Amino acid sequence: MSRRVVVVEDDASLGRAMERVLRVGGLDPRVFGSAELLLASSEVSSACCMVLDVQLPGLDGFALHDRLRETGFTGPIIFATAFDDREARTAAEQRSPAAFMSKPFTGQSLLAAVREALSHSPADPPFRLA
Amino acid sequence: MYQHPNRVMARALAPLLVAASQGPRLNPGWQRIALFVFAAYYLGARLGLTLTFAPLPISVLWPPNAVLFAAMLVLPAGRWWLVVVAALPAHLISELQGGIPLTMVLCWYLSNVSEALIGAFVVRAAMAEANPFASVRGVLVFLGACACAAVMSSFLDCAFVVLNGWGQSPYWTMWFSRVIANITADLVFVPAIAAWILARGTPFPRRDEAALVFGGLALAMLIVFNSSLAANWPAAQVCIPVPFLLWAAFRFGPRGAGPAFAMVALAIIWSAGHGVGALASRGPVENAHSVQLYLLCIGPTLLFLAASADQMRRGVESLGVSEKRFQLVLEATREVVYERDMASGALWWSRDGLAHFGYTRTGALRDFTSLADLVHPEDLPRASAAREAALADGRTLWEAEYRVRRANGTYAHVHEKGFIVRDSQGRATSMIGALTDTTEHHDTEELAQRLAQASRLTAMGELAASIAHEINQPISAILNNVDAAQALLETGRATDDDMREILDAIREDDLRASEIVGHIRGLANKRTTQVETLDLNALARAVIRLALPAARRRGVMIQSNCAVLPPVRGDRIHLQQVLLNLLFNGMDAMRDVPVEDRVLSVAAQANGEATVEVTVRDRGHGIPDGQMPRIFDSFFTTKPDGMGLGLSIAHTLVTANGGRIWARNNDDRGATFHFTVPAAG
Numbered sequence: 001m002s003r004r005v006v007v008v009e010d011d012a013s014l015g016r017a018m019e020r021v022l023r024v025g026g027l028d029p030r031v032f033g034s035a036e037l038l039l040a041s042s043e044v045s046s047a048c049c050m051v052l053d054v055q056l057p058g059l060d061g062f063a064l065h066d067r068l069r070e071t072g073f074t075g076p077i078i079f080a081t082a083f084d085d086r087e088a089r090t091a092a093e094q095r096s097p098a099a100f101m102s103k104p105f106t107g108q109s110l111l112a113a114v115r116e117a118l119s120h121s122p123a124d125p126p127f128r129l130a
Numbered sequence: 131m132y133q134h135p136n137r138v139m140a141r142a143l144a145p146l147l148v149a150a151s152q153g154p155r156l157n158p159g160w161q162r163i164a165l166f167v168f169a170a171y172y173l174g175a176r177l178g179l180t181l182t183f184a185p186l187p188i189s190v191l192w193p194p195n196a197v198l199f200a201a202m203l204v205l206p207a208g209r210w211w212l213v214v215v216a217a218l219p220a221h222l223i224s225e226l227q228g229g230i231p232l233t234m235v236l237c238w239y240l241s242n243v244s245e246a247l248i249g250a251f252v253v254r255a256a257m258a259e260a261n262p263f264a265s266v267r268g269v270l271v272f273l274g275a276c277a278c279a280a281v282m283s284s285f286l287d288c289a290f291v292v293l294n295g296w297g298q299s300p301y302w303t304m305w306f307s308r309v310i311a312n313i314t315a316d317l318v319f320v321p322a323i324a325a326w327i328l329a330r331g332t333p334f335p336r337r338d339e340a341a342l343v344f345g346g347l348a349l350a351m352l353i354v355f356n357s358s359l360a361a362n363w364p365a366a367q368v369c370i371p372v373p374f375l376l377w378a379a380f381r382f383g384p385r386g387a388g389p390a391f392a393m394v395a396l397a398i399i400w401s402a403g404h405g406v407g408a409l410a411s412r413g414p415v416e417n418a419h420s421v422q423l424y425l426l427c428i429g430p431t432l433l434f435l436a437a438s439a440d441q442m443r444r445g446v447e448s449l450g451v452s453e454k455r456f457q458l459v460l461e462a463t464r465e466v467v468y469e470r471d472m473a474s475g476a477l478w479w480s481r482d483g484l485a486h487f488g489y490t491r492t493g494a495l496r497d498f499t500s501l502a503d504l505v506h507p508e509d510l511p512r513a514s515a516a517r518e519a520a521l522a523d524g525r526t527l528w529e530a531e532y533r534v535r536r537a538n539g540t541y542a543h544v545h546e547k548g549f550i551v552r553d554s555q556g557r558a559t560s561m562i563g564a565l566t567d568t569t570e571h572h573d574t575e576e577l578a579q580r581l582a583q584a585s586r587l588t589a590m591g592e593l594a595a596s597i598a599h600e601i602n603q604p605i606s607a608i609l610n611n612v613d614a615a616q617a618l619l620e621t622g623r624a625t626d627d628d629m630r631e632i633l634d635a636i637r638e639d640d641l642r643a644s645e646i647v648g649h650i651r652g653l654a655n656k657r658t659t660q661v662e663t664l665d666l667n668a669l670a671r672a673v674i675r676l677a678l679p680a681a682r683r684r685g686v687m688i689q690s691n692c693a694v695l696p697p698v699r700g701d702r703i704h705l706q707q708v709l710l711n712l713l714f715n716g717m718d719a720m721r722d723v724p725v726e727d728r729v730l731s732v733a734a735q736a737n738g739e740a741t742v743e744v745t746v747r748d749r750g751h752g753i754p755d756g757q758m759p760r761i762f763d764s765f766f767t768t769k770p771d772g773m774g775l776g777l778s779i780a781h782t783l784v785t786a787n788g789g790r791i792w793a794r795n796n797d798d799r800g801a802t803f804h805f806t807v808p809a810a811g
Contacts, residue, residue, distance in 0.1 A: 011603040011607070013603070013604065013607040013635060013638065013639050013642070014603050014604075014606050014607040014610070016607070016635060017606070017607040017608070017609075017610035017611040017614065017635060017639075018610050020610065020611060020614040020632065021610045021611075021613055021614040021617070023614075024614045024617040024618050024621075024623075025617065055679060055682050055683070056682075057682070060682070103602040103603070103605075103606045104602045104605040104606040104609055105606060105609065105610075106609040106610070106612075106613055107609060107610035107611070107612065107613025107614055107617070108613045110610065111613070
């Protein structure tokens, strides 16, 4: 069974490209354009891995991470951002992501990061009711 | 007792001269007028009698009518009734002495008065100026008036004579001799009296020369017409006074010609009447006719000459005054003006003009001979082109901008406005150019452009992060798509449709990236203003999209609310920069505000038909009252790391575009910045 990967990215073209790469790589991607859309859906419970863009309208990637952890998501979370500056790095490191991808990144590196993250986690969706 | 005509006239004129010297307008009291007219008329009548050619009652001229004519010429028409009334007693006295019936006397009074009235009326009707002797046209009018008046009043006069059964001569003979006599009288007396009074106020020049002329004339008159010396000279000796008369007319104008001619006339008449002198060789009637012929030939000639000389003198004077005024204006002005004579090529500069560029008048000739020497070689073709075009097209105005070399070798920017003076055939006779030094303005503009560029670069620095982010999106998308395509090809699962989809996506992202590069280039370039018709909504959207990443980083939400807008006129990049500056300004203002309250509202709406108003409203802490007047000043900033240029540059750009920019604190919190853009069309 393919692993469900949830991507939150507001840039439509990049979201589609990421979905393509992940699908061709054998995963089951879902793309959401904003944190709110994701939280409103029911995908959180079925996701094995999250790839979050930091610059989002509304709730940003870090806040979303915190929210996800609060609601009991224990799976790996990967941050993707173009702002490779000290502030963003610090904020990211504080949350111990599975990976920190700085844009632009290639499809291969994305796939590798996701696979790596998934390999360290249990096969079933790691969602646990808190 | 014979009294010299000049003394007679002097006595008559005295009260009037006194009155004339007292006021700017000849308006002596009615008593004075009445007195003068009465005296002059009476004396004129006596004179006329004195000057008859004995033994027959032939009068060569009859002064009283001329006196009335002259009086009406110098007085306003409202006073003519006074002249008429004052003459009556004088007339009665002088005529009744001769034992002439009352009815005849009264008829003569009527015809005399009518002559003066007609003459004065014709002159006034045909001339706008008061003094007919000062212009050639005026003299023509005067002569015409004399003829008219004499002719018409003679009809009346002779009719009266016949009706009263007074005279014995046939009608037409009487009529003719009266016409000639009256015209002669007018010629002799009216200019002599009126020219002086009408020309009061102007000083009589060259009195020594005047004394010489009149002295010489008197002497000539004495010899030719009043002594036995001339008895055996040829008849042409009558020409001897002529050079003096011409001299008087040419050098002294109507005021010289009038009295000189009167003098000669009276002398001639007297002597011819007494059988003395050159014109007294035959019988009284023939003598009278000779004298009249002589006077009628010389009189108008003198008047014309005097008028021409006067006109010419006035022309020269006014030219001199005009020239002097021009010089004064140029010396007083601080403008740089030059005049170039087309024929000689001579170049003349205002004094300040030369000094402005560091040249002195003495050194100028050494430094440059023509304007072309001063113009920057690169600008020379352009500078000359405008001028040559105007010259060739027959226009009178041209404008050009170029650089001019100063004495110290540096160049000044000037804006030249030129004027071509053309003669009646349309040929250019001279050119006058006024140069305005725009160096400062140029430098200021250059500085403003550099500042604007610096601000854009600063903005660019601020935007660097968001620019990087903007570009990274499409680049990341391309990289991901490429890897997906490669993976598909490797596993052999690639379908044509997949490939096409991926390639299309890659292409789109490439285009997106190049758009952003173009935008960055626009920010970095130093450019001149390019005004075009714009859609403010689209412009605002583009700017907001550019600022969004930065806004997100600061946790600011940008709301936009744009109504339907008419197209506007402005420089696209400048207006984008203004809005960008205001957005960043608003974001900075909300730095210390809780995240959920950080809202920046952008709105645009039409303000009447001529402008569109854009507002950027923040929810910061507002602008303290003390700082409000200074927020648009250069280098005024409250930010620790701010340059203080954003708002001042925005102000410069908005006002240069023809709009206004201002700020107001909101009622609830924060401030709103407004700026207007002129609508197109």
